[in-house]
Amino acid sequence: MHIREMLAEAERTGDPSFSFEYFPPKTAQGVQNLYERMERMYNFGPKFVDITWGAGGRIAELTCEMVVQAQTYLGLEACMHLTCTDMGEERVNDALQKAYKAGCTNILALRGDPPREKEKWEATDGGFRYARDLVAHIRKSYGNHFDIGVAGYPEGCDDNKDEDLLLDHLKEKVDMGASFIVTQMFYDADNFVRWVGKVRERGITVPIVPGIMPIATYASFLRRANHMNCKVPEDWMAKLEPVKNDDVAVRDIGKTLVADMCRKILAAGIRHLHFYTMNLAQATRMVLEELDWMPSADRPLKQALPWKQSLGFG
Ligand code: FAD
Numbered sequence: 001m002h003i004r005e006m007l008a009e010a011e012r013t014g015d016p017s018f019s020f021e022y023f024p025p026k027t028a029q030g031v032q033n034l035y036e037r038m039e040r041m042y043n044f045g046p047k048f049v050d051i052t053w054g055a056g057g058r059i060a061e062l063t064c065e066m067v068v069q070a071q072t073y074l075g076l077e078a079c080m081h082l083t084c085t086d087m088g089e090e091r092v093n094d095a096l097q098k099a100y101k102a103g104c105t106n107i108l109a110l111r112g113d114p115p116r117e118k119e120k121w122e123a124t125d126g127g128f129r130y131a132r133d134l135v136a137h138i139r140k141s142y143g144n145h146f147d148i149g150v151a152g153y154p155e156g157c158d159d160n161k162d163e164d165l166l167l168d169h170l171k172e173k174v175d176m177g178a179s180f181i182v183t184q185m186f187y188d189a190d191n192f193v194r195w196v197g198k199v200r201e202r203g204i205t206v207p208i209v210p211g212i213m214p215i216a217t218y219a220s221f222l223r224r225a226n227h228m229n230c231k232v233p234e235d236w237m238a239k240l241e242p243v244k245n246d247d248v249a250v251r252d253i254g255k256t257l258v259a260d261m262c263r264k265i266l267a268a269g270i271r272h273l274h275f276y277t278m279n280l281a282q283a284t285r286m287v288l289e290e291l292d293w294m295p296s297a298d299r300p301l302k303q304a305l306p307w308k309q310s311l312g313f314g
Helices: 003-013 028-042 057-073 089-101 131-142 163-175 189-201 218-227 234-243 247-267 282-290 306-310
Strands: 017-022 049-051 078-083 106-110 147-152 180-185 208-212 272-276
Touching: 003 017, 003 147, 003 180, 003 272, 017 028, 028 057, 049 057, 057 078, 057 089, 078 089, 089 131, 106 131, 131 147, 131 163, 147 163, 163 189, 189 208, 189 247, 208 247, 218 234, 218 247, 234 247, 247 282
Parallel strands: 017 049, 017 272, 049 078, 078 106, 106 147, 147 180, 180 208, 208 272
Antiparallel strands: none
């Protein structure tokens, strides 16, 4: 099923929904552990899962394998991330074919970050320069088979702090055929709501899916906020800093702060949240519990792909 249809359903019914993001682990044991965790987190009720693209060699292969695993064996609708970093057209086509054959119908089309050893991003010979070129290529090659999402930056992005220019580029990606936007993580709901207003002023009407990063430990919370250059509201620091060495207290306060942020986002009319799980269950589960979104007798799990229900897994 296309993500835009799931998002439209959430809009139509008013029932909020959510999705999870996972990344390819570095070791075989890590992959096995993640598959088991994904199976358990299936029972939390995500509408779909994203698998990030790790540029280069084995990790890129693993993204494709994880999409197959999610789509074919775990009964989870998958969205495959795909970047243009170090990728000629042939390798892009190969990845798209693998997704197509696995029954995957959703791609998040990205430019990608520069490889670790390089400071600046450079296009590969015979590759694509911007995410918009990748969007256009996927549409040209596959028509409407794939639903295509693109990245949005309410907090600005590393190589471009000019919000208006970033919005121009976002509009180009949508004009090329993207039908939804997933944002970077953020902790400032007011700034996100302001940014959504600016996106709409540009005439961009496709759904916007906010990226939510639950808080697992104080160190990882600060590291990620600094890495993504995202603003942390002062009252968050005032509440988290005094308990920074107590992981249990940080998670407990963090779940309330993140759930309150989610409520502000929902109050602004957004119906779907995308959780950056960092391949872990606990912090995401705590936010879902705080929102009262975990499946229960009143809120039964209903996202299973039809074959999974018929096998009695769902
Ligand atoms: P683009 O939209 O192509 O923009 C890249 C830069 O080029 C920006 O500065 C933009 O302003 C500029 N630009 C765009 N169009 C033009 C134009 N016409 N003329 C001049 N300049 C232009 N990275 C990964 O490696 N793997 C992942 O799985 C991954 N998943 C992500 C998921 C989300 C939701 C987000 C927000 C980011 C993700 N990233 C991922 C990181 C992403 O690849 C980087 O942020 C990257 O630097 C930009 O990618 P983009 O698709 O936004 O690029």
